[in-house]
Amino acid sequence: MYVVIGTSNSRALRVLWLLEELGLPFQHVAATPRSEGVVTFNPTGKVPVLIDDGTPITDSTAILTYLADRHGDLTHPAGTLDRARQDSLTQFLLDEFDAALWLAARHSFLLPEEMRLSAIKNTLRWEFERSQKVLVHRLAEGEFLMGDRMTVPDIILTHCLVWALTAKFPITESRLTDYLERMKARPAYQRAAAR
Structure with missing residues (x-):
């Protein structure tokens, strides 16, 4: 299950929304930027952070692209x-x-x-x-x-x-x-x- 770290009044909303559109299960940790729960996974303290299989992914656009590509939805195929x-x-x-x-x-x-x-x-x-x-x-x-x-x-x-x-x-x-x-x-x- 994916874990999304960040409050919905930040760029984490983008990731939360994409996961909702895809209908995928996820856990949401509403941690604020630069809090201990964020810095553990992203030394800059920025949100969102997506944890997939123990690996943190940072930057909302990178996360959106990764999820859309992985699940083949909300995107066009690469190379087109x-x-x-x-x-x-x-x-x-x-x-x-x-x-x-x-x-x-x-x-x-x-x-x-x-x-x-x-x-x-x-x-x-x-x-x-x-x-x-x-x-x-x-x-x-x-x-x-x-x-x-x-x-x-x-x-x-x-x-x-x-x-x-x-x-x-x-x-x-x-x-x-x-x-x-x-x-x-x-x-x-x-x-x-x-x-």
Whole structure:
């Protein structure tokens, strides 16, 4: 059985949700970042950590990719053009959405106060809005980012959009607002978020 370490208000939500979508059994340890239960498996103290057969796997995207590949769902097969498009979307979301939100969080409450630059958040919001416009042009027709099939980037984008609203980064594109509401209504998402 898989063990997921990390609280559902962190990137661990991505892993919890994917496991719920796959219908796989898992144990959830709601440990906070840098706590003893996390540092034991990841010296950086970051969550999530997935334990599979005694082996820790870190970084939410690596975990999502591993699980999707292992179980042959929520992904396109490696070596296909669809997988290349999927990986391209994943990288775009990490570079343009996740990175902006993470940097804003660091300058809001993670860095020592004397190292924080509050003005950077305005620039990051501007970049986040610009990235939404680019993403909308990359969206396929259908319910999900790539069309009619849910994939790993859908989990990353939904998590980033929820995080954005919490961080007061506006979602300015109506297609993304509609998309977010559809994704949050998924029973597997709701089960993961409720943990």
